[in-house]
Amino acid sequence: MSQVESRGTVVIAVDRCKGCELCIPACPPAVLSMSVDQNAIGFAYPELAPGCTGCGACLLVCPDFCFAVYGYDEPVLHEEEDTACAP
Amino acid sequence: MKGSMTHRMKLDTANPPAQAARQKGSFASGLQLTTDHDLCPGCGEPVALRALLDAVETLGLAQRTIGVVGIGCYTALTSMIDLDLIQALHGRAPSLATGAKRMRPDALLFTLQGDGDMVNEGLQEVIHTAARGENVTCVLLNNGVFGETGGHMTATTVIGQRTKNTLEGRDAAYHGHPILIGDLLAGLGGTSYVARGSVHDAAGVAKTRKYFERAFESQMRGEGFSFVEVLTMCPTGWFVPTKEGPGYLDEVMGSVHVTGELKVGGVLKRD
Numbered sequence: 001m002s003q004v005e006s007r008g009t010v011v012i013a014v015d016r017c018k019g020c021e022l023c024i025p026a027c028p029p030a031v032l033s034m035s036v037d038q039n040a041i042g043f044a045y046p047e048l049a050p051g052c053t054g055c056g057a058c059l060l061v062c063p064d065f066c067f068a069v070y071g072y073d074e075p076v077l078h079e080e081e082d083t084a085c086a087p
Numbered sequence: 088m089k090g091s092m093t094h095r096m097k098l099d100t101a102n103p104p105a106q107a108a109r110q111k112g113s114f115a116s117g118l119q120l121t122t123d124h125d126l127c128p129g130c131g132e133p134v135a136l137r138a139l140l141d142a143v144e145t146l147g148l149a150q151r152t153i154g155v156v157g158i159g160c161y162t163a164l165t166s167m168i169d170l171d172l173i174q175a176l177h178g179r180a181p182s183l184a185t186g187a188k189r190m191r192p193d194a195l196l197f198t199l200q201g202d203g204d205m206v207n208e209g210l211q212e213v214i215h216t217a218a219r220g221e222n223v224t225c226v227l228l229n230n231g232v233f234g235e236t237g238g239h240m241t242a243t244t245v246i247g248q249r250t251k252n253t254l255e256g257r258d259a260a261y262h263g264h265p266i267l268i269g270d271l272l273a274g275l276g277g278t279s280y281v282a283r284g285s286v287h288d289a290a291g292v293a294k295t296r297k298y299f300e301r302a303f304e305s306q307m308r309g310e311g312f313s314f315v316e317v318l319t320m321c322p323t324g325w326f327v328p329t330k331e332g333p334g335y336l337d338e339v340m341g342s343v344h345v346t347g348e349l350k351v352g353g354v355l356k357r358d
Binding site for chain 2: 010055061062065069078
């Protein structure tokens with residue numbers, strides 16, 4: 001188990017995401033990754049892992065207005081399991 | 088599978104946080120009526136539009152702003168803009184803006200045009216408007232391709248860039264050279280502020296928004312013609328995957344249409 005701190009978070013409007021993936025490299029702490037599932041219009045969408053800083057880079061680059069950004073008053077700690085999925 | 092991959096925890100992002108938090112950015116600009124549009128995945132134009140609207144909102148000028156919109160993909164975004172707008176014919180937006188500004192000198196006038204609209208179809212309009220020193224702001228969304236009408240080359244397509252009719256890349260010997268419109272306008276006496284931004288990354292978007300603010304402030308001070316060019320991604324027109332659009336924009340277009348402020352307060356910033 002390891003602890004990861006989030007200083008912020010995002011709300012993601014997954015159903016208007018067109019799966020362009022521009023937010024993935026734009027995220028400085030690299031806590032966004034594309035889903036395996038598809039949204040209502042057939043695209044993969046970003047999912048958030050612990051470690052968001054609330055910087056808003058995703059919001060700035062998203063062409064489909066899918067992000068709202070929040071900064072926590074106090075950092076939130078997440079217990080993250082280091083599960084290796086390799087055999 | 089070789090190696091190990093950490094299976095990362097996924098957080099709930101469907102609702103605002105339950106913990107005490109402040110909202111630092113909302114989905115859309117306060118001057119947007121909606122967030123839904125039909126432009127392609129990975130398009131840079133909605134990103135540039137938001138930067139423009141955020142700038143108008145920051146300056147508190149929404150109630151006195153009039154936009155004049157050309158014809159291109161971005162024209163489909165007008166239904167989401169909560170500002171007074173005039174629809175121009177191809178390339179004629181700077182002349183409509185001139186007329187509106189002369190009748191309403193207290194208004195903030197901006198045009199929204201693509202490279203096909205401004206630099207191909209109506210090139211003389213923007214040049215004369217700039218040379219006359221009209222106190223308006225012209226905005227160019229430059230992706231080097233006629234997105235709306237099928238993806239062919241425009242006058243700003245850079246050498247080597249692929250479009251639907253330059254499949255081997257634009258060849259100077261056959262297709263001629265691109266027009267660097269920002270540099271051309273900066274050289275005219277009537278222009279007060281000229282800047283070229285790019286929406287290829289978050290820092291570029293933030294700078295672009297600042298350029299909009301400076302251009303609008305220049306206009307409100309009555310300094311003369313101001314111009315903001317924004318390099319935008321068109322992965323569809325360039326035949327690149329959406330996620331490679333920003334890198335392509337920065338490397339291929341950004342190396343020719345170099346970003347930054349070209350003219351501030353009527354003084355050229357480059358040699």
